[in-house]
Amino acid sequence: MEFKGTPLDTKDFEKVFKVEWKSKLEYEWDCGIALTKFFEGLKQGKILARKCYSCNRVLIPPRMFCEICFRPTDEWILLKDEGEILTFSVSYVNWDASRREEPEIPAVIRLDGASENIGILHKIGEAGDSLEEILKNIDIGVRVKAVWKKEHEREGAITDILYFKPIKRRK
Numbered sequence: 181m182e183f184k185g186t187p188l189d190t191k192d193f194e195k196v197f198k199v200e201w202k203s204k205l206e207y208e209w210d211c212g213i214a215l216t217k218f219f220e221g222l223k224q225g226k227i228l229a230r231k232c233y234s235c236n237r238v239l240i241p242p243r244m245f246c247e248i249c250f251r252p253t254d255e256w257i258l259l260k261d262e263g264e265i266l267t268f269s270v271s272y273v274n275w276d277a278s279r280r281e282e283p284e285i286p287a288v289i290r291l292d293g294a295s296e297n298i299g300i301l302h303k304i305g306e307a308g309d310s311l312e313e314i315l316k317n318i319d320i321g322v323r324v325k326a327v328w329k330k331e332h333e334r335e336g337a338i339t340d341i342l343y344f345k346p347i348k349r350r351k
């Protein structure tokens with residue numbers, strides 16, 4: 181395919197005005213009230229959600245504001261570390277588009293006690309080695325349970341849960 185216009189060669193690029201600049205990308209980010217409490221909870225092995233008394237939804241990850249009712253949420257709710265797979269993917273591609281030997285299984289999981297169709301994004305583990313085996317063990321609706329890091333290794337991050345493992349095999 182030929183494009184209209186004048187192509188530049190390497191010499192032309194030397195004529196172009198350029199600025200050399202070393203970026204300093206240090207920053208601080210505040211999680212806010214809801215996520216700070218959520219991450220502190222994870223460190224203790226607890227999964228905390230927020231409930232809105234107006235629409236009765238239980239929001240996870242927690243939010244201090246209900247975007248449907250347009251009002252503050254009302255109560256902290258402790259969820260079980262079990263739930264079901266809402267959707268998932270078996271990925272053989274890394275974030276940089278390189279190929280993976282072992283698949284990664286990202287999934288959206290609805291925890292018990294959370295509202296319908298409200299899920300958290302995490303990974304599935306202990307589901308098998310081959311694609312065939314994985315697809316035998318997991319599916320939408322399959323029950324899963326969190327596998328936590330050891331208590332002294334937790335740091336108040338979503339990775340304090342290593343992955344979710346299937347607890348009920350598909351029929």
Ligand SMILES: [Zn+2]
Pocket residue numbers: 232233234235236237246247248249250
């Ligand atoms: Zn609401």
